[in-house]
Amino acid sequence: MSAAPVASAPGAPVEPPRADGVPGTWTQALLLSRYQLRDYLRARRFVLMMAIVAAIGAILTFVLAYFHGAGLTGSSDAFYGSTWGGGVYVVMIFSGIIFGGDAIAGEFQNKTGYFLMGLPIRRTSVYVGKFLAALGASLVAVLFYLAILVGNGAYYMGAGAFPVTLLESFGIALLYLLALLGAVFLFSSMFKNSLYAVLVVAVLFLFGFTIIEELIVALVKIEPWFIIDYARPVIAYPFTSPLPAHVVTSTGPRGGTTTTYNPTYAEGLAILTGYFLITAVAGLFFFEREEFT
Amino acid sequence: MSPSIEARNLTRRFGAFTALDHLNLKVEGSKCVGFLGPNGAGKTTTLKMFTDLIFPSEGEAFINGISVQADRKQALASCGVLIETPEIYGSLTPREALDMVGGLRGMDAPEIRERTDRVLDEVRMTEWADHKIGRFSKGMKQRVNIASTLLSDPMVLLLDEPSTGLDPRGVAEVRDIIRGLKSENRLVFFSSHLLSEVVDVCDEVALLNHGKLLFYDTLANVTGRFLAGATEVSVEFLEPVPDDLARGSIAALPGVQTWTRQDPQRLTLTIAGGPAAKARVLEGLVALHKGLVAFKESRSALEEVYLSQVTDGESA
Numbered sequence A: 001m002s003a004a005p006v007a008s009a010p011g012a013p014v015e016p017p018r019a020d021g022v023p024g025t026w027t028q029a030l031l032l033s034r035y036q037l038r039d040y041l042r043a044r045r046f047v048l049m050m051a052i053v054a055a056i057g058a059i060l061t062f063v064l065a066y067f068h069g070a071g072l073t074g075s076s077d078a079f080y081g082s083t084w085g086g087g088v089y090v091v092m093i094f095s096g097i098i099f100g101g102d103a104i105a106g107e108f109q110n111k112t113g114y115f116l117m118g119l120p121i122r123r124t125s126v127y128v129g130k131f132l133a134a135l136g137a138s139l140v141a142v143l144f145y146l147a148i149l150v151g152n153g154a155y156y157m158g159a160g161a162f163p164v165t166l167l168e169s170f171g172i173a174l175l176y177l178l179a180l181l182g183a184v185f186l187f188s189s190m191f192k193n194s195l196y197a198v199l200v201v202a203v204l205f206l207f208g209f210t211i212i213e214e215l216i217v218a219l220v221k222i223e224p225w226f227i228i229d230y231a232r233p234v235i236a237y238p239f240t241s242p243l244p245a246h247v248v249t250s251t252g253p254r255g256g257t258t259t260t261y262n263p264t265y266a267e268g269l270a271i272l273t274g275y276f277l278i279t280a281v282a283g284l285f286f287f288e289r290e291e292f293t
Numbered sequence B: 001m002s003p004s005i006e007a008r009n010l011t012r013r014f015g016a017f018t019a020l021d022h023l024n025l026k027v028e029g030s031k032c033v034g035f036l037g038p039n040g041a042g043k044t045t046t047l048k049m050f051t052d053l054i055f056p057s058e059g060e061a062f063i064n065g066i067s068v069q070a071d072r073k074q075a076l077a078s079c080g081v082l083i084e085t086p087e088i089y090g091s092l093t094p095r096e097a098l099d100m101v102g103g104l105r106g107m108d109a110p111e112i113r114e115r116t117d118r119v120l121d122e123v124r125m126t127e128w129a130d131h132k133i134g135r136f137s138k139g140m141k142q143r144v145n146i147a148s149t150l151l152s153d154p155m156v157l158l159l160d161e162p163s164t165g166l167d168p169r170g171v172a173e174v175r176d177i178i179r180g181l182k183s184e185n186r187l188v189f190f191s192s193h194l195l196s197e198v199v200d201v202c203d204e205v206a207l208l209n210h211g212k213l214l215f216y217d218t219l220a221n222v223t224g225r226f227l228a229g230a231t232e233v234s235v236e237f238l239e240p241v242p243d244d245l246a247r248g249s250i251a252a253l254p255g256v257q258t259w260t261r262q263d264p265q266r267l268t269l270t271i272a273g274g275p276a277a278k279a280r281v282l283e284g285l286v287a288l289h290k291g292l293v294a295f296k297e298s299r300s301a302l303e304e305v306y307l308s309q310v311t312d313g314e315s316a
């Protein structure tokens, strides 16, 4: 029998957690993520994701070959700054949608929640476990993309052209992925409907945020530090020197001035971290209060 | 300690509609309790609150004295749950799914292996142990669900219509499994529409109607308390029974209140006066020499009680 006797009489205040053999919150989350990741890697959607990355990689390889390096193969920073710094977020958005869109919503829609939630497990563990699995599956896709890039880079610039700046940029990209998945999970948890979650994330991250950012800059004329897209160029900062000026004021042909903003390095990191923390907490907040009706 | 579940003022409203109305129920000890009620009575709603799938509007649910609302993890640690027909991740196999369940419940690897073999055998799924669940039929999935519920050999079992979707053999097997569970230090609380199943395996029954508990008592007390009146008996003869015989000799037997015809050979009689009256009627029917081949109550005692208590059977 896995249960330990309970001493409290009915009605007595609930005892503090006792050692009863049920693993802790994090252990359960990690364990759940292992099986969830296995489920992802075996499912058709994983093949789909890999096909998307392969297609992006193929187009990129073709363009580089056709245009003899497209002017990017002079330095590894220029090469990775464009292909990785400027492109990995697309891979991440696709993988976030594919692996995260229904992660929470699916538990409600597909009744898998009835299976998991009947177990002695905190909702936090379920949420975190599913998050880690989506993160793991996305990383597989991202690493596949990186492998394609490194292959191309080695072809044009030699095997030694693997800059340290790439590692730094990888770290920032990871932060972007966390923020993105945080948002995907938040919508997935809020809507309890994977289609809505996927649509909202796709619209926002593929172009919605960009439009909002431009509108804010053009109309309200303030720094759009609260839009995640604003922070995205920071992924390429390790390859960029010097960094773009924070505020750029230019005078138009008719004398009017326009102001554009670039995030500082620290600001970019703070925005990404902030998005991750806020969406994670908010998503969890919703999930804790949601009912399996 | 003996296993227990308790609902204290457990209430759930959906908008203006009250699905469960101040349920106060304490079930304690090693026994099997049938949870009955018409469609929409609130059985699933109750069990969902016992497993923290939905939240009460009022009141609290306890498993082994631990409040589910205050600490779902602790409360469910000693409890196996099966609500509706859950789906398991389709690309996992039953063995993997049970591995996951065992791991999450804190069982160690050898224990998981041993219990997995045992429960998969109990639900007759051993030969499917390493096939992907996604392609299973509904009944096969439900068998895996039952296996997962039993895996940790829990003290308390909460089952919501466990035989949903199973074939007749599956229904019989689940009945045997539940009967087998009864022996040890275990409380089984399960909702069912199959009264014969409940009579067969349960010691006690609770009846819910329109979100209110009508009674919770032992099977014997329930039938004794509610079945003072007439019972309906179906009789069948080898030869056709003409109307005048029915109207005359049969209707005149002491205890027979009414008769209705089903077909030339079969009649339905209502008999008042308990077992003694029934025995006298049976003897009288045999004495007609029409070849009496069957004499049986058209409904079980529990069915009589159910039908007398649940007057408007349709959901609210």
Ligand SMILES: Nc1ncnc2c1ncn2[C@@H]1O[C@H](COP(=O)(O)OP(=O)(O)OP(=O)(O)O)[C@@H](O)[C@H]1O
Pocket (backbone or CB within 6 Å): A293, B014, B019, B037, B038, B039, B040, B041, B042, B043, B044, B045, B046, B315, B316
């Ligand atoms: N999410 C919900 N929103 C609104 N009403 C609900 C919801 N869930 C359940 N109900 C209502 O609560 C009542 C009780 O439903 P419940 O599922 O508990 O019945 P039940 O006793 O399990 O019935 P059945 O025997 O058909 O399974 C029903 O009238 C149902 O319509």
Ligand SMILES: [Mg+2]
Pocket (backbone or CB within 6 Å): B043, B044, B045, B160
């Ligand atoms: Mg139900």
